[in-house]
Each structure stands twice: as C-alpha cells, then as structure tokens.
Amino acid sequence: MPFSIDLGPYNAVFAVPTALVDTHMRLAGAVQLKVLLYLLRHAGHPVQEEEMAQSLGVSAADIKDALFYWQQAGLLPSAQEDTEPASAPVAAPAEPVAPAENAPLRTEEPRLISSRPTPAAAPIKKLAPHRVEKPDGVFLANRMASSSEIAALMQETEFILGRPLSPGLSSTLLYMHDDCGLPTDVIIMLVQYAKEQGKDNTHYIESTGRAWAQEGILSHEKAEQKLRYLDESAKAWRVVERALGISHRRPTTREMQFCARWVLTWHFEEAMLREAYERCINATGKLNFTYIDRILERWQREGIRTLSQAQQEAGARTQQAPAPQAPSYDLDEFEKMSQWELMHKEK
Numbered sequence: 085m086p087f088s089i090d091l092g093p094y095n096a097v098f099a100v101p102t103a104l105v106d107t108h109m110r111l112a113g114a115v116q117l118k119v120l121l122y123l124l125r126h127a128g129h130p131v132q133e134e135e136m137a138q139s140l141g142v143s144a145a146d147i148k149d150a151l152f153y154w155q156q157a158g159l160l161p162s163a164q165e166d167t168e169p170a171s172a173p174v175a176a177p178a179e180p181v182a183p184a185e186n187a188p189l190r191t192e193e194p195r196l197i198s199s200r201p202t203p204a205a206a207p208i209k210k211l212a213p214h215r216v217e218k219p220d221g222v223f224l225a226n227r228m229a230s231s232s233e234i235a236a237l238m239q240e241t242e243f244i245l246g247r248p249l250s251p252g253l254s255s256t257l258l259y260m261h262d263d264c265g266l267p268t269d270v271i272i273m274l275v276q277y278a279k280e281q282g283k284d285n286t287h288y289i290e291s292t293g294r295a296w297a298q299e300g301i302l303s304h305e306k307a308e309q310k311l312r313y314l315d316e317s318a319k320a321w322r323v324v325e326r327a328l329g330i331s332h333r334r335p336t337t338r339e340m341q342f343c344a345r346w347v348l349t350w351h352f353e354e355a356m357l358r359e360a361y362e363r364c365i366n367a368t369g370k371l372n373f374t375y376i377d378r379i380l381e382r383w384q385r386e387g388i389r390t391l392s393q394a395q396q397e398a399g400a401r402t403q404q405a406p407a408p409q410a411p412s413y414d415l416d417e418f419e420k421m422s423q424w425e426l427m428h429k430e431k
Contacts, residue, residue, distance in 0.1 A: 098124050101159055107225040108157060113248055115142050119150035120159065153251055157221040221251055224258055234258065237268045241275050245284055253286045260290070264297035270307045277311055313344075320347035327357035328371065342373045350384045355391045 104112075104120065112120075118140050123131060133151070137144045154160040228235045237257060242249050249257075257275075260266045266274070274292055278284045301310050320343040321335050335343065346352050360379040364372055388394050 098127060100124060103157075103159065103225065107229060108159075108221075112153065113150075113250055115140070115146045116150040116153050116251075118142070119147060120154055123160070153221055157225060221255075224251075224254055227258060227262075233268055234261065237261065237271060240272050244272070244275050244279055250286070253289070256286050256290045256293075260293040260297075264293055265302055266293055266297060267302065267304070269304050270296070270301065273304075273307045273311065277314070316348055317344045320344050323347050323354060324357060327354040328361045330371075339373055342377055345377070346380055350380060352380055352383075352389075356380070356383070356389075356394065359391055359394050 100121075104117075109117075119136060122136055122140060133144055133147045137147050140147075151160060228238060238249060238254060241253075241257060257271060260271055260274075261268060271293065274296065275284070275289060278289050278292065296307070296310065299310070301307055317340050321340060324330070324343045324346065325332060346357060357376075357380075360376045360383075361371070363379055364375045368375055383389075383394065383397075386397070388397055
C-alpha cells in the first residue's frame, strides 16, 4: 500500500537565495523581485525576455533593467557567463607544402626586437574591481550588511518618501555619504526638504547633495542653518511676488539671491519694493531685477527706509537737475527780421 504526505501548495517549492531577503528586499523594486522569482521558479529552463514580460505584465525594457540589476548584484550570471560567445571563425592552417627533393630547407630569419620600449599595447592586466562614481548593487548590498548606519539611512529615507527605494536612489544616497562626505543625519534632512518641496526625485537629491558638500554643509548645525535660509528665502520671494505683481512661478537662482538681499539683508518693505519697481518700469519699460537692485542698493547706502523718504529724495533730485537754458536770441524778433529781409530782397 503506497503512502504519501499531501503538503498542499508546499508540494511544489523552489529555493530562494538568502541574500534576496536579507539585503535586496529593501533595495529591489517590485518588478525586479518579480523577475528574479519568475526565473527561480523556472530554474533549469531557458526563459525569453518577451515571455517574462507577457507573464508578469510589464514592458520588455523593465525586464532588461531588472535582469541587469540582478547581474550587478551577483545573483544572476552575466550574458558572457551564461552563454559562451560565438568565437570568430579561425582560418584553417594552410597545409604545408612539401619541399622539392633537392631544395635546401628554408627557415625564417629571426626578427630583431629592439630593446627600446615602444608605445605598443602593453599586456592587459586585469585590475581588481573598483567602485565608480556611483556604487553598484553588489557594493551597496555589502555596505548595508556591514554598516547599521547605512542600513538605517536607507530605511529612514524609504519611510520619508513613502515608497521603496529604487536602485538608483539607493546608490545616490551611498554616494553622497561615502564620496561627498555628508553624514547620514544631514542626508536625511536633505531628503526631508526635497520631499516638502515636491522634488524628491533622484536627480534633485543628488544635485542638492553635491551643492551642500561644496558649500561645506557637513554637520547637523550647518544643515539647520541652510534649511532655515532656504525657508526664509522662499518667504522673501513671496514678498517680492506680491510687491512686483509677479504671477506665481519658481524663481531662478539669481532672482532668489536678489530677493534674499532685499528682504532678509536690507529689510525693505513691500511699499519700497513697489516704488523701486515702478521707477524701473518708468525708466526701462520692463521688469529688470538688476535695475531694481541698484535703486535699492542706493537707498540702503543713503539710509532711505520709508516711502516718504524715497519720494522726498526723488523731488530733491528733480529740483537739483539743471533747468534747460533759454535761447540767447528772441525767436519772434528773428522771425520778423527774416520776413523783412525776405520782402526787401524781393523788391
């Protein structure tokens, strides 16, 4: 009598690498996890990219990206390892021609090799793998496994953004820490700021991290000062928007610098900003931040802080302006003389 144990769905199982759960569950995206599980389920059977795309309901481009990720992580063989590349056809060696019976045996004279080093291609040495500007998946996984600080950085960033981290963003965070020198708490503050600004994409986070590193923002205190300045600069821009009647838009870096100087450094009120704007329009016919800055800079230098002072200063400048000189001749008399001379000449 045969015996069997029914394990239900566990009758058919397949193995999963522990690295998938220990490391890549935090790093890999949904498509990447689906692709690896699909390949593990069909282990031993060749699977085409188009078949996976159709079965998983994703695009072929996403399948290729996922395969590349797992190849970089070392859980899938690379294309070169998986299939041996077809070698170029080698020409068959020519059959040796039998020499004539009495012909002397000819041997090739040895070529003289110059002892002077030539710029010919040196023997290629296989260098040890090294990290490029952004770390790959393997390096990232090892860093997270060996550093609880890096692992906490990834988890906190994922919590702030409210979504799983892409491999690109995970690599960017590690690049900012290892290469740019930003501490983990500073990176978390940067990510939080990017989230609040609605610009939590990889490009913005990376470019901002580089800028902070160049500015020397490498401590919690300096990061707080930077964020406070950015917040006050945004408020200054809103003040200038109202004063100048600018429709709501994102300012340029140069415009933000002007606004910070006018409102935060010189402490001009909206009425003064409006007065400078109107004088700019009257003089140039258009909005010109540089022209307005020159007006406000002169007011700051001369201590003009109120609208009445600015208007008095404008009146004084008008009075000091030289009046147009009257002509030294009488136009009416000149006209009469000209007419008399003309009549006399006709007679």
